Amino acid sequence: MLSRIAESLFWIGRYIERSDGTARILDVHLQLLLEDPWIEEDTACRLLLSVMGTEAPDNSRVTRADVLEILALDRDQPASIAFSLNAARENARRAREVVSTELWEALNTTRARMPHRVAGDKVHEFFTWARERSALAIGIMESSASRDEAWRFFNLGRALERADMTARLLATRSLTEVSGPSWTTILRSVGAYEAYLRTYRGMPSAIHAAEFLLLDRLFPRSIIYSLTRAEEYMRELEPRSDRVGVGDSAQRLLGQIRSELEYRSIADIIDDLPQHMDDVQAATSAASEAIRARYFPANDVSQWVGERT
Numbered sequence: 001m002l003s004r005i006a007e008s009l010f011w012i013g014r015y016i017e018r019s020d021g022t023a024r025i026l027d028v029h030l031q032l033l034l035e036d037p038w039i040e041e042d043t044a045c046r047l048l049l050s051v052m053g054t055e056a057p058d059n060s061r062v063t064r065a066d067v068l069e070i071l072a073l074d075r076d077q078p079a080s081i082a083f084s085l086n087a088a089r090e091n092a093r094r095a096r097e098v099v100s101t102e103l104w105e106a107l108n109t110t111r112a113r114m115p116h117r118v119a120g121d122k123v124h125e126f127f128t129w130a131r132e133r134s135a136l137a138i139g140i141m142e143s144s145a146s147r148d149e150a151w152r153f154f155n156l157g158r159a160l161e162r163a164d165m166t167a168r169l170l171a172t173r174s175l176t177e178v179s180g181p182s183w184t185t186i187l188r189s190v191g192a193y194e195a196y197l198r199t200y201r202g203m204p205s206a207i208h209a210a211e212f213l214l215l216d217r218l219f220p221r222s223i224i225y226s227l228t229r230a231e232e233y234m235r236e237l238e239p240r241s242d243r244v245g246v247g248d249s250a251q252r253l254l255g256q257i258r259s260e261l262e263y264r265s266i267a268d269i270i271d272d273l274p275q276h277m278d279d280v281q282a283a284t285s286a287a288s289e290a291i292r293a294r295y296f297p298a299n300d301v302s303q304w305v306g307e308r309t
Helices: 003-035 041-051 064-073 081-094 101-113 120-144 149-172 183-189 193-200 206-215 223-237 249-262 266-271 273-295
Strands: none
Touching: 003 041, 003 064, 003 081, 003 120, 003 149, 003 183, 003 273, 041 064, 041 149, 064 081, 064 120, 081 101, 081 120, 101 120, 120 149, 149 183, 149 206, 149 223, 149 273, 183 193, 183 206, 193 206, 206 223, 206 249, 206 266, 223 249, 223 273, 249 273, 266 273
8 A cells, every 4th residue: 555545544544533532522621611610711721722732822811712713613723623624634635546435525525514613502513513523434434444454544543543532531630620520521521421331330430430441441432442453453554573572663652551551550540640641642642653654654755735725
């Protein structure tokens, strides 16, 4: 497979997953800001922007509307939903020869229908729409794509991004004592609440909810599940030929952070949850860079020129 095609599929998976994860995080936190009068809005919004890797404005008060604009609607902000959905479509355009017509049309329609403004009473509906459009694209790929290299690169991108986004969501639990969402809210935001109840048969506690989202090997949005799948996709892309150790640096990085989480007690992880989640994000970022260097060498990447308007 051409490196530019593989890179485009990898980033389609990442951007689709990023739009879904960002919509989930914002839906939880913006609703909390609306409902809880005791939350200091400026502080909570600045901390949320920081968790999402975005700088807050220095000289003005940051409001719920500012967060919505920056992380949802700004087409020039790499962390935003609008940017992610547009970037997924542009990468599909680059890989048009291997992207199915159905997936291309879904991404193209999503980009065309992305709003420039969202009314205050329509915010939850917008996030639901973003999640449904992401689910549609993923469903098309899962139901109609051959399990070949294209499918593996797409899902490798998704797995890395999902681990990163779940880590960001868990990091928001410790933003401040007053603005962090409850564990029940976090579980609901990732569609994990009913799966959690079936597993633990009781109301969420900090230990069990964190354990479920961090370490459960069967729930698809847990960090361990995502890291394990990413390692599997990389092994399938290039089966190991070395007899000693792990030669691939991306696999080594992900294996190290996975092992660190798996063999550490959940109580220790919760005691310093933000730092552990930072470590997960750093590992996924470093693994992504290692994958880029291994499979997408810069001198093989064609420069893409966007459409003229």
